[in-house]
Amino acid sequence: NxxxxxxxxxxxxxxxxxxxxxxxxxxxADIEKETVDFVPNYDGSTKEPSVLPAKIxxxxxxxxxxxxVGMATNIPPHNIVEVL
Numbered sequence: 001n002x003x004x005x006x007x008x009x010x011x012x013x014x015x016x017x018x019x020x021x022x023x024x025x026x027x028x029a030d031i032e033k034e035t036v037d038f039v040p041n042y043d044g045s046t047k048e049p050s051v052l053p054a055k056i057x058x059x060x061x062x063x064x065x066x067x068x069v070g071m072a073t074n075i076p077p078h079n080i081v082e083v084l
Contacts, residue, residue, distance in 0.1 A: 017041075027054045057083055 063077035
């Protein structure tokens with residue numbers, strides 16, 4: 001992202017931090033097995049995974065659509081049985 005018109009930096013907390021649902025701990029259960037690199041978060045107060053591995057391909061199952069600054073996506077949802 002490119003920040004905001006209010007002067008927020010591109011890595012402002014509203015862009016980078018999330019509150020995960022309870023099911024998330026099951027989906028990313030193996031993250032502590034050193035499967036991905038961890039990097040400092042936006043203000044260096046903690047470390048976060050550089051990518052978020054998952055047991056199931058959520059992006060394909062749920063799909064996604066949206067428009068950003070000069071970018072757009074439209075990924076249709078897929079049948080979970082066909083994906084797995």
